[in-house]
Amino acid sequence: xxxxxxxxxxxxxxxxxxxxxxxxxxxxxxxxxxxxxxxxxxxxxxxxxxxxxxxxxxxxxxxxxxxxxxxxxxxxxxxxxxxxxxxxxxxxxxxxxxxxxxxxxxxxxxxxxxxxxxxxxxxxxxxxxxxxxxxxxxxxxxxxxxxxxxxxxxxxxxxxxxxxxxxxxxxxxxxxxxxxxxxxxxxxxxxxxxxxxxxxxxxxxxxxxxxxxxxxxxxxxxxxxxxxxxxxxxxxxxxxxxxxxxxxxxxxxxxxxxxxxxxxxxxxxxxxxxxxxxxxxxxxxxxxxxxxxxxxxxxxxxxxxxxxxxxxxxxxxxxxxxxxxxxxxxxxxxxxxxxxxxxxxxxxxxxxxxxxxxxxxxxxxxxxxxxxxxxxxxxxxxx
Amino acid sequence: xxxxxxxxxxxxxxxxxxxxxxxxxxxxxxxxxxxxxxxxxxxxxxxxxxxxxxxxxxxxxxxxxxxxxxxxxxxxxxxxxxxxxxxxxxxxxxxxxxxxxxxxxxxxxxxxxxxxxxxxxxxxxxxxxxxxxxxxxxxxxxxxxxxxxxxxxxxxxxxxxxxxxxxxxxxxxxxxxxxxxxxxxxxxxxxxxxxxxxxxxxxxxxxxxxxxxxxxxxxxxxxxxxxxxxxxxxxxxxxxxxxxxxxxxxxxxxxxxxxxxxxxxxxxxxxxxxxxxxxxxxxxxxxxxxxxxxxxxxxxxxxxxxxxxxxxxxxxxxxxxxxxxxxxxxxxxxxxxxxxxxxxxxxxxxxxxxxxxxxxxxxxxxxxxxxxxxxxxxxxxxxxxxxxxxx
Numbered sequence: 070x071x072x073x074x075x076x077x078x079x080x081x082x083x084x085x086x087x088x089x090x091x092x093x094x095x096x097x098x099x100x101x102x103x104x105x106x107x108x109x110x111x112x113x114x115x116x117x118x119x120x121x122x123x124x125x126x127x128x129x130x131x132x133x134x135x136x137x138x139x140x141x142x143x144x145x146x147x148x149x150x151x152x153x154x155x156x157x158x159x160x161x162x163x164x165x166x167x168x169x170x171x172x173x174x175x176x177x178x179x180x181x182x183x184x185x186x187x188x189x190x191x192x193x194x195x196x197x198x199x200x201x202x203x204x205x206x207x208x209x210x211x212x213x214x215x216x217x218x219x220x221x222x223x224x225x226x227x228x229x230x231x232x233x234x235x236x237x238x239x240x241x242x243x244x245x246x247x248x249x250x251x252x253x254x255x256x257x258x259x260x261x262x263x264x265x266x267x268x269x270x271x272x273x274x275x276x277x278x279x280x281x282x283x284x285x286x287x288x289x290x291x292x293x294x295x296x297x298x299x300x301x302x303x304x305x306x307x308x309x310x311x312x313x314x315x316x317x318x319x320x321x322x323x324x325x326x327x328x329x330x331x332x333x334x335x336x337x338x339x340x341x342x343x344x345x346x347x348x349x350x351x352x353x354x355x356x357x358x359x360x361x362x363x364x365x366x367x368x369x370x371x372x373x374x375x376x377x378x379x380x381x382x383x384x385x386x387x388x389x390x391x392x393x394x395x396x397x398x399x400x401x402x403x404x405x406x407x408x409x410x411x412x413x414x415x416x417x418x419x420x421x422x423x424x425x426x427x428x429x430x431x432x433x434x435x436x437x438x439x440x441x442x443x444x445x446x447x448x449x450x451x452x
Numbered sequence: 453x454x455x456x457x458x459x460x461x462x463x464x465x466x467x468x469x470x471x472x473x474x475x476x477x478x479x480x481x482x483x484x485x486x487x488x489x490x491x492x493x494x495x496x497x498x499x500x501x502x503x504x505x506x507x508x509x510x511x512x513x514x515x516x517x518x519x520x521x522x523x524x525x526x527x528x529x530x531x532x533x534x535x536x537x538x539x540x541x542x543x544x545x546x547x548x549x550x551x552x553x554x555x556x557x558x559x560x561x562x563x564x565x566x567x568x569x570x571x572x573x574x575x576x577x578x579x580x581x582x583x584x585x586x587x588x589x590x591x592x593x594x595x596x597x598x599x600x601x602x603x604x605x606x607x608x609x610x611x612x613x614x615x616x617x618x619x620x621x622x623x624x625x626x627x628x629x630x631x632x633x634x635x636x637x638x639x640x641x642x643x644x645x646x647x648x649x650x651x652x653x654x655x656x657x658x659x660x661x662x663x664x665x666x667x668x669x670x671x672x673x674x675x676x677x678x679x680x681x682x683x684x685x686x687x688x689x690x691x692x693x694x695x696x697x698x699x700x701x702x703x704x705x706x707x708x709x710x711x712x713x714x715x716x717x718x719x720x721x722x723x724x725x726x727x728x729x730x731x732x733x734x735x736x737x738x739x740x741x742x743x744x745x746x747x748x749x750x751x752x753x754x755x756x757x758x759x760x761x762x763x764x765x766x767x768x769x770x771x772x773x774x775x776x777x778x779x780x781x782x783x784x785x786x787x788x789x790x791x792x793x794x795x796x797x798x799x800x801x802x803x804x805x806x807x808x809x810x811x812x813x814x815x816x817x818x819x820x821x822x823x824x825x826x827x828x829x830x831x832x833x834x835x836x837x838x839x840x841x842x843x
Contacts, residue, residue, distance in 0.1 A: 070456065342834075345843060364455035381743050382747050434738065445749060
């Protein structure tokens with residue numbers, strides 16, 4: 070049992086922080102970058118690739134670094150700290166994760182290497198209008214004709230769906246949900262992109278007899294693999310949220326020390342400092358849970374359950390800290406020119422991509438009668 | 453970053469678990485499990501059982517019975533003890549006066565008091581708070597005036613927990629009323645509770661129990677050798693002692709056990725023919741508390757892993773604050789599970805109401821104390837805002 074980062078992980082953090090501080094040291098740079106498509110900076114994306122960060126969790130034979138979940142957590146937290154708009158979790162953990170979990174060697178060699186080099190932007194097309202946070206597909210169907218597949222239906226919202234070079238699409242097949250690769254220039258593919266409230270980009274993606282390549286060789290049900298990758302995404306997002314909450318709290322504390330009203334700085338008002346103290350409590354409890362969840366991945370334990378626990382804790386903390394950060398600032402907190410409200414917006418987005426707190430709670434509640442206590446160091450969290 | 457305990461620590465955890473579940477008398481553990489008050493004899497027997505095995509005061513210096521364990525081992529020891537329903541070593545002895553005497557007492561005081569304190573041959577009680585000195589402890593007014601070889605003590609203490617069982621009291625007294633800072637003129641005196649001039653008066657609490665007392669001093673003569681450490685340095689010792697008091701105050705093991713018990717209660721009570729635990733709203737409350745408790749336990753593990761150099765991790769102030777809130781939330785859940793049965797607090801023979809439901813509300817009311825003692829939660833927020841956030 071050890072909650073400390075090793076020196077290589079600390080070095081990694083310093084390197085990522087240095088790169089992202091140069092890119093987004095002040096909120097103005099981020100506002101400029103997110104104002105136009107694709108919503109992130111292609112140059113920064115290339116630099117992340119040059120540092121090996123875009124291939125961090127992939128096997129070396131597929132162009133990756135073969136690193137573990139702790140390293141991914143370190144990068145995600147730094148992304149969140151400065152609200153870097155580069156879609157790290159979305160591309161590396163989610164899209165890359167699905168290809169790594171299901172793809173053939175050739176598909177991995179092509180797509181994962183492309184992601185790692187920064188030349189292929191892969192996006193997951195899984196969510197469907199009218200459903201929420203399901204591990205399976207319902208509205209997009211796959212049809213096989215001879216050796217080739219086509220897809221029909223609508224996926225939305227697809228994060229970075231308009232910019233993506235390749236889409237990883239879930240679709241209904243006989244007996245369940247399979248995964249497919251669809252190229253950005255495929256026939257019968259209509260992508261309508263738009264901004265999301267947190268400065269990102271999403272798209273409505275329509276498939277109309279669109280040619281698709283089966284991911285893997287077996288068109289069987291992939292729900293379990295999808296569930297697993299979504300869980301890893303929830304854990305990575307937990308770390309991104311921790312980074313964002315940390316900055317939101319530190320920014321708020323700094324503001325309380327400098328902003329004057331009634332002739333004194335705001336930190337003279339206990340009504341405000343106590344609320345900041347409660348934000349700290351929320352942050353540290355969420356941080357512990359996120360770190361633990363990544364260690365569960367590393368230990369080969371029940372990742373889905375650990376991810377639900379991290380999701381619940383960071384959802385509660387993100388809402389608490391996001392809302393209080395704005396309130397303790399006052400009016401400036403809701404302006405676009407100040408950073409703290411953007412943290413709240415991003416935390417709100419993270420809360421809804423892969424399942425919110427109440428969603429995680431209801432999954433955990435279904436299981437409370439099946440165990441007496443939760444032992445974070447025992448089964449099912451360690452093997 | 454690694455989740456698993458090392459094989460050595462796994463073995464240590466197993467050793468603790470085995471000892472606590474097999475060597476401490478079942479009848480004592482049943483009393484704790486039933487959440488009934490322990491008798492003086494039960495406290496003493498439990499602590500002597502632990503002391504005989506070297507498990508009563510592992511955090512003391514090794515020459516006085518300590519074990520030289522790491523903070524993580526201490527954490528495991530405490531959690532396993534609580535999970536096994538073993539009463540913790542009397543805090544006034546093991547966590548408060550013992551460590552103070554070990555750190556600041558004279559050699560003679562150490563030899564005189566420490567072995568008897570570890571073995572609970574002396575039952576200690578705490579004379580700190582006063583009617584006008586609660587969170588603002590340094591405002592205390594009980595005086596000790598030097599007269600020949602004695603100190604003469606006058607004044608009043610309050611909230612003296614289990615003082616009715618105590619043999620000795622450790623007492624903060626004002627020895628220099630002229631000191632420029634009020635913290636500077638305080639000393640720590642120890643004396644027997646049967647010294648002439650000491651009067652104990654019970655305070656009845658809202659749970660109907662007798663747990664705390666007022667203690668009055670009228671010209672109580674205390675030999676000068678009973679002053680611990682240096683004269684007028686008592687405030688430093690008090691801060692040291694209160695720092696120890698906050699260690700383990702989160703009571704995570706106890707809360708886990710109570711939450712597990714609450715599940716069994718929620719299986720006993722039915723709603724519309726189904727066990728209450730299957731009610732979605734109730735299951736949500738369990739899941740939410742269980743996750744909060746997990747987050748707290750993980751934070752405790754994170755903090756102990758980082759405090760090896762002796763400096764407390766900043767997040768440790770979270771433990772008392774959140775630990776007390778969760779203890780209260782769980783006792784509240786138990787009252788709600790009991791529902792109308794929770795009214796039958798003082799039912800005796802002839803009642804159909806199960807024991808757990810009878811003690812539910814008194815315990816819930818009693819547990820309002822946990823966010824007040826050991827530095828109220830408002831004091832904890834002040835510490836977090838001031839020392840961590842720099843506000």
